[in-house]
Amino acid sequence: DYLVPNRFEHGYGLTEPVVALACEHPRLGRPDWLITVDSGIASVDGVRAARERGLRVVITDHHLPGPQLPDADAIVDPNQPGCDFGSPHLAGVGVMFYLLIALRAELRRRAPDSAAARAPLQSLLDLVALGTVADLVRLDRNNRLLVAAGLRRIRAGHACAGLRALLRVAGRDARRAGCGDMGFAVGPRINAAGRLADISVGIECLLADDDVQADELALQLDSINRERRRIESTMREEAMADLDALQAVGLGAVVFRDGWHEGVVGLVASRVKDRLHRPTIALAPSSADPSLLRGSGRSIPGVHLRDVLDLIDKREPGLLLRFGGHAMAAGLSMRAGEQARLARAFEAALAEHADPACFAPVLLTDGALEPERIGLELLEALESRVWGQGFPEPLFSDCFVVDRQTVVGSKHLRLALRCLAPAQPGMRGTTARGGLRSGGTRRLDAIMFGRTEPLPSPVMLAYRLMRDDWQGRSGVQLVIQAVAPAPIDTAASMARGPAGLTPPAFVARRL
Incomplete structure (x- = not known):
C-alpha cells in the first residue's frame, strides 16, 4: 500500500x-x-x-x-x-x-x-x-x-x-x-x-x-485544477499589487498575505519570479498550525536557492525551522510574524551568494525564422523531439508589424502579425543583396498569454510555435514569450543588417 x-x-x-x-x-x-x-x-x-x-x-x-x-x-x-x-x-x-x-x-x-x-x-x-x-x-x-x-x-x-x-x-x-x-x-x-x-x-x-x-477521477482532477487556477490568479494579482506599491524591488522578493492558500504559494512564487526576474519566496499561514508559515521559493539561473537558504540558516539561526530543495526551487517553514526578518536575511544572502550579473534579464533566442518555414512540417519536427528544463524548445525572435490585436478570455492577447525584418542574402523572398523580408502578404496568427495591454507596431517579439486545432483543421500559431521595443528607426536599422535589430533584451542566438 x-x-x-x-x-x-x-x-x-x-x-x-x-x-x-x-x-x-x-x-x-x-x-x-x-x-x-x-x-x-x-x-x-x-x-x-x-x-x-x-x-x-x-x-x-x-x-x-x-x-x-x-x-x-x-x-x-x-x-x-x-x-x-x-x-x-x-x-x-x-x-x-x-x-x-x-x-x-x-x-x-x-x-x-x-x-x-x-x-x-x-x-x-x-x-x-x-x-x-x-x-x-x-x-x-x-x-x-x-x-x-x-x-x-x-x-x-x-x-x-x-x-x-x-x-x-x-x-x-x-x-x-x-x-x-x-x-x-x-x-x-x-x-x-x-x-x-x-x-x-x-x-x-x-x-x-x-x-x-x-x-x-480525471473529471474530479480537472474540477480541482479549475479551482486552483482561480485561487492562484487572485494570489498572483495581490502579490504583484503589493510589490508594485514598493518603491523598489531588491535582489529578491518575499511576498505574503494572511488569506493565502499554502498549497499554491509555489505557483505564485514562480509567476512573480518570471515577472521580476528575481528569486522569490511566497509565504502563507499553515492550516495545521496558524503560528507557522509555509513558504515556497523559485529561483533564476545562477542563483542556487537551497544554498541561499542554507546561508540564511547559518547567518540567522532559528529563523528557518525547516527547509530543503534544490537549485531552482525550495520549501521552508518558519514562525509567523518574522516575514520582515526573512526578507532582510534573503536580501543579504543573495548579495553575498550571487553574482550580480545573474539579476540582469537576458533572453537567449535562436534568432530569426523565415516566414516560409513556419508551418506544420517544422512544427511536427519540433513536436517529435524532447524539450524541457535545461534543453529548451527553440525560441525564435524577429521584428513584426501588428495588423490586428484583440483581447480574448479577458486575459490574453490574440494578434495578426506580419514579419518585418532584414534578411540574409539568398533567403527566399529577398533580393540578392538582402533587404526587407516581410513574408509577402501572409499573416501569422499569434497569442500572448497573460497580457491584455496592446503591443506597439512594429515590435520585436520572441516566440515559439504551437499547434492550433480548430474545427478539425490543424494550423500553426506563434506563442509570444517576450516583447522588446523595435528600433526607433526601423527602416534605418534594417538597412544596417540583422545586428541593428537585436535589442538589449534579446541576446544573440543560442548555438
Missing part, C-alpha cells in the same frame, strides 16, 4: 507524525519496511523514529542532502556523497525506476523463473516520462532517453487508463503527446489535488484499471 502525507497536516518529507501514521494502517497494521519515494534524504529525525519503532527504512530521493544523512538501511539518491551514478538529474520517479531495474536484475539472479523476475518494467515508462517532465528536472541525455521512450508508448496507445483520461479531459491528442502535454496539461491536474485537497485522487486516477473509473 502507499501513504502520501497530507502536506498541510504533516509537512514535507518523512516526519515523526508520518511514521506514526504509517504504523497505524487500518488494514495492514505496522509495516516491516518503509520505503520513501522522492523524499527522505533530509529526514534524520523521521528515520530515527522509524528505526526506534523497529521498521527498516529505504530512502529513495533525488534532492540534495543536508550536512547529516539519515540512518536508513539503504539510501538511493544520485546526489548523495560518494554516489557515482552517471545521471544526477533524475527525478524521484527516475530514481525509483532504476531501483526497480536493479531489483529485477537481482531477482533474475536469485530466482530466474519467478514472475517478479519477468516484470515488464517498460510498461511504467509512460509514468516515468510524466514524472520527469512534471518535476522540471534537467533533461540531460539520460532523462531525454527516458522521456522519449515514455512518449513513444503514450503515442502508440499503451499509456495507462488514467493518463489517457487526463489527456482527454485536457483536450489533448494522445497520438501526438509531447512534453508540453505532460508539463502543462496532465501534471498540473494531478498536482492540483495535492495543493488543494488530497493527492490520492491523482494517484488513484493513474492506478485505475478501466476507462470509466479513470474518466470519473
